[in-house]
Amino acid sequence: MKHNENYPLLEDVDNLQDPHHSILLYEKRQYAQIVKSRFVENGLKKGEHAFCVTHDDVKYTENELAASGVDVDYFKRKKLLHVYQIENIMEHKDGVKKDCSELIATFTKNLKPPYRFVGRIIPDVSTREGIIAELEIEHEFHSQFYNYQLTSLCTYNVQDIEKNQRSIWLGKLCENHHNLIYAVEPESAVLFDADLIN
Secondary structure (H helix, E strand, O other), X not given: OOOOOOOOHXXXXXXXXXXXXXXXXXXXXXXXXXXXXXHHHHHHHOOOXXXXXEOOOHHHHHHHHHHOOOOHHHHHHOOOEEEEEOOOHHHOOOOHHHHHHHHHHHHHOOOOOOEEEEEOOOOOOOOHHHHHHHHHHHHHXXXXXXXXXXXXXXXXXXXXXOOOOHXXXXXXXXXXXXXXXXXXXXXXXXXXXXXXXX
């Protein structure tokens, strides 16, 4: 599904004021991909370095962006689009917060801000341990957000979040973001200030 198809939510995404730390919730990957691609492309067109972090194969992410209308080859040649497959930092001995800040520093070394990030750090948030680790990262990142000189879109399939306390986890995630983007069918998709639900 390409950007030029009728998806009204994109106008709201385009109107977001940078910098912002937003959460993207979705149930169907196709709608999430429309929003992620527009978010990335908006930054690239402004000359920002866009970083897509994934636990999947890099080529898969690049193909998704290309299928959504992003000129991946062009922006890679311009050295503005960066797609990285990242490890599970829960396995690191120094802890998730330290490794997260080091990850950002590594990616942006010798590059001029502002930056744009899309993705999520912890691969599996279906367990209590995984979602708590992700919340720890989100809280630390959000509390230091204006030190990073970047705009960020954190992505979550609602069905992947630990189910026994899912509503609690979702509330805590929203507490640590500026905006909530709910990418579903066009007539139900919405973007609003995350503070409005707390």
